[in-house]
Amino acid sequence: MINTRANLNLLAVSAALRETAINTPQNTSQTLLVSADNYLDVSPRRENNASDANGLEEPDIIYDNGKTATLPLTFDKLQPNQAAFMLAYGLGSVTSATAGTGKLHTIKPIDGDIDAERSNPTFTGVQRRAKTVEFLRSASMAVSSCSITFAADDWVKGAASCVGTGRTESTLTEVSITALDNVTSLTLPVAAAGTTAADRLDNVHQVRALYGGAWQWIKPTDSPTATTLTVPSLGGAGASVTYKVLYAQTLPAWTTMPARINESPLRVSQMCLTIGGAWNGTAFVGGVGLGASLGSFEWSLDNKISPVFTPCAGGAYAGQMLRGKREQKIKLSRELRSLLLANYMRNNEYFGLYVLCEGALYDATNKYTLEAIFPRLGVISDPLKSNKDRVSEDGELTVLQDATYGSSIFRIKNLVSGYAA
Known part of the structure; x- marks a missing residue:
């Protein structure tokens, strides 16, 4: 939380x-x-x-x-x-x-x-x-x-x-991911920060997809691994769209206080x-x-x-x-x-x-x-x-x-x- x-x-x-x-x-x-x-x-x-x-x-x-x-x-x-x-x-x-x-x-x-x-x-x-x-x-x-x-x-x-x-x-980075418009899972290019699924979800600030001519906001529901996000399907027919994910990646050494x-x-x-x-x-x-x-x-x-x-x-x-x-x-x-x-x-x-x-x-x-x-x-x-x-x-x-x-x-x-x- x-x-x-x-x-x-x-x-x-x-x-x-x-x-x-x-x-x-x-x-x-x-x-x-x-x-x-x-x-x-x-x-x-x-x-x-x-x-x-x-x-x-x-x-x-x-x-x-x-x-x-x-x-x-x-x-x-x-x-x-x-x-x-x-x-x-x-x-x-x-x-x-x-x-x-x-x-x-x-x-x-x-x-x-x-x-x-x-x-x-x-x-x-x-x-x-x-x-x-x-x-x-x-x-x-x-x-x-x-x-x-x-x-x-x-x-x-x-x-x-x-x-x-x-x-x-x-520590926040926005990445672009190309995936189908009906997927229920996104693969992150770099691991998200956090040792548990709840921690990793807290570190994902925003997920959006360019679908139907506008950016649609998606709320992820799970992060079973450090590089995997579970998301609800956009309900499309299988066309490629762009997803953007704003999240905290594995924390660098300078974040140690x-x-x-x-x-x-x-x-x-x-x-x-x-x-x-x-x-x-x-x-x-x-x-x-x-x-x-x-x-x-x-x-x-x-x-x-x-x-x-x-x-x-x-x-x-x-x-x-x-x-x-x-x-x-x-x-x-x-x-x-x-x-x-x-x-x-x-x-x-x-x-x-x-x-x-x-x-x-x-x-x-x-x-x-x-x-x-x-x-x-x-x-x-x-x-x-x-x-x-x-x-x-x-x-x-x-x-x-x-x-x-x-x-x-x-x-x-x-x-x-x-x-x-």
Whole structure:
């Protein structure tokens, strides 16, 4: 019996290893815990011939211009592993070092492009839709934008928007079979997936026959062997017709979903934020902690990555994924206990900011950790508002690039060996 519950969806990604080249699938390394609403989807590029003189008042042809892919990622209870994956592919430069029994992953913005076709590293995604409906693999996915949000009395949250070249594969295949119009059995050219007749029938999505000038839909009743379908007769006189069968063939190796990384999600109550200090290369020094006055903090990244259909890409999918002008922003909301941000803005002063969020211990001395370091920030605007009957400021900060330490540094500690290597 087909089960279409959304929480049965699974998403696997090549978190550990980046793709070696564009449109070259990489083996998946972990199943990523995401929202049930996150779908790896194909976006067809279609146009009709409305502008052509076709002898008709309305268009009569649709052109296939290939496809791209999209994947939203929603982490409502952000785990260090989820953050590391999103940041590794969003920022692009990762180094990993031993931290007790685990690893410390330092993630920074990549300088320049990976190669002529890609600015950022790309990953391969595989999604199981429902329990048995379809497996879809999409190569060359890139994190176009992402964000991390800390809001009082809540879980730390993360989100990302991924785009892909459209180099996809599905476990569903439609085959054409020539047979008589009165047969009660069809022979499949390749075995159907499933170890029992019921499983194989679940994997047959559609059977139709071109009969009597139209496609007639047929419901198969049995699959006694992996290559045999029992179908009701069309009732013909024995003429040859074309049958089309849409089904899942024997599943390829890439449909094996790897293990999921399980870590305790991070709470905002485990996070401390220091503003006004400086990063010296090894530690954040000086500054003031905001503590209870902090309402929310959000960092966002926009890479502006778009798939481009280049010459010699094959036509069915894009051949280039270059980044636009990278942009990082911070929104900081706090109770107005002092003119901290306003004074920075009035003086056009630059400053550093440091976030430390620590979870449970993974060994005797090391905790699951998410650190964010911003060596050079500036305030763009700082409007006031009333929040729960108290005066609050909503600062918009621009992340600037420091000549020595760069624009942003994220450090994550967990038990995963590496990302985007």
